[in-house]
Amino acid sequence: MKGVTAPELFWWVILPYIALATFVIGHIWRYRYDQFGWTSRSTQLQEKRLLKWGSPLFHYATFAAIGGHIIGILIPESWTAAIGIPENIYRWFSATAGTAAAIGVIIGVIILASRRMFVARVRATTSPVDWLALILLAIVIIIGIVETVGVNLLGSGYNYRQSVSLWFRGLFVGNPDVNAIAHAPLLYQIHATAAWAVIMVWPFSRLVHAWSYPVWYLWRPFLVYRTRKAQRPNEPGTSGRRWRRIGVRY
């Protein structure tokens, strides 16, 4: 960690760990205490013509983008090199596949964001924490697209696998390479920082629905029966159930 200043240490080491801790603890807390609030918060009831195109496009393109990030920053360059993929081929793949995903994401985001902002019925359902999550997500997405399309496809290219990836993987083994990220282009720094912010906000926003994708549905029996079970009473002095007050926005 030679030559690392205190702000750099905070920004690229402490902040990520705070974000990760918030992410984990926040999810545990939310799952235990707010099952009732844990939902995808669909607005299809209010508006479906725009959602029909925007939502599948955004979600599937996002899956592609997440897949790209796994390949790009979790798999070391040496591994892809070992199976005979040189950096320029990789970058070409990354830029084209990434651009395809980016086009899907950006069209989806434009449809969804305009729907959320300009369709009054949809806007009325959006809570402040959801606004925060969606704005952060928009920052991450837009900068990510500029990196993919502007830098790697059309521009001179930047080998993030030699810098950002090293730092990111290092965080998980307790040895983050701060210099690598601290000297990366500003765009990558903003992208990473906004991503940590999204991670921090995640457990408290509607993004939690991502963990509830019901794969289990594929093999469970069609009809579900339940029988009455004894329930523990509420702790004395607590209301137990988390129904919220009528009229309060969610």
Added chain:
Amino acid sequence: MRIMAQMSMVMNLDKCIGCHTCSVTCKQTWTNRPGTEYVYFNNVETKPGLGYPRQYEDQNIWNGGWELDRKGRLRLKGGSRLRRLLSIFYNPDLPTIEDYHDPFTFDYAKLITAPPGTSSPSVSARSALTGREMVPNWGVNWEDDLAGAPQRALGDPNIVAMSEKVRLDFESVFMFYLPRICEHCLNPSCVASCPSGAMYKREEDGIVLVDQDRCRGWRYCVSGCPYKKVYFNHKTGKAEKCTLCFPRIEIGLPTICSETCPGRLRYLGLVLYDADAVAKAAATSDPQDLYEAQLSTLLDPSDPKVIEEAEAQGIPHDWMIAARRSPTYALIAKYKVALPLHPEFRTMPMVWYIPPLSPVAEAASASGYDPDDPDTIFASIDTLRIPIQYLANLLSAGKIEPVRSSLRKLAYVRSMMREKQLGAYREFKIESDDLTMVEAQDLFRLLAVARYEDRYVIPQAHEENAGRLLAQHSLSGCALEAQDDSYGQGHVTSHFMISNPANSESGGKRIDPAIRDDKGRLHLRLLEVSPVNQLQGGCGL
């Protein structure tokens, strides 16, 4: 054979006057919250009409319920499980708020804040979704009493499915009311459609509910239900539906819609059915045989074999007694006058309807009713003002025979009682193949006299074991613990338990938990708590 008990409802459409009291009391009880403004667990439709939500009965549009695949196997009409998971980001079959209605309220503040002037202030409609001014153009009951029928009623799927001849008869206009709640089906497609597994059918009484904690708002229950009786709360992002007022049912009280029905047209009671036979019955190839197939899954609670088997499988004794007294079993299976709503959806619905007869008797007497000639009234059933084919499309997948048979029985009861009342000195001459006179009298008692005790036969839920854990925090100490023996017995008719032995022994002086006044009314001592027991922390805690 797996015997299960099902709380079921029968509605006598003959008596519905379309007053919407059921809708209003249901709304006040369950859905007067933000997010459920547009939701009516109970609504009353004027038929013919599009219904609520618009054209919900047309499964070519909404793909609700079940269908048979090419090999005759049952599958969800909304597509395979995988298809549902892949299209989870946009449910192609979901109605929008426009199909229900944009819920509105009025800007009432204007009435008192308007500046002084010569004209009376008027209020404008405000959308409950956005708070903006709006012009209401559709509602839960927009078509009340055939309002707008010339433009819209021909879109009613039951009319579309009618033959050309009956279509032309539409000139002689007809209408009746159809109150609807959740059907609490034996083969619920909403439960099967829920990807999260949040929806379930209660084993004890068959009530279908949504677990609010497990629902993740994927919306497939809404599109899976062919009756569109699961709703999406747009504030909480969770599905909600008619609960059959389970908190009331569990203590032996009828649902709020039944309780407050001025026409007294609703019946509540248990039916027993063979759960193993349901899937096969629902897969009956000809939709017109589904009514009989569903009847065949129901079990006779008076059959000694059924009684023995049911009690062996753990159905409580008092529930068996209630099943034998059940008015719904009598109307559905014994007299076969009630019919299921749209059996062709293959969900095996358990809210059944007695088709409306009134216009028949009218027509018969107008054409010179001769009490000695039963054929006049029976013949007129087929020339009913409400086309019998329309009722058949609604209640028996288009098969006329069950509707005709039901109407003939009702007509028989009516003419028999008319004879008894008016022709006191003549012998009753009308005979029927379908009913004996004794049965007809029983039916008369059930349908026309319709006493409260006969309409609602609801055994209390057996919560005694589940309740034990709750007791440790209950106000009166360990009331339930100390009363194990008496509480454990079945109670069929009593509507409340008097379970407060802690009070009755305080200070060595016995205090009755309940007193009876001069008029015989029972008063419960709800607030008296023995101070001794409270200080000691109850008995044995």
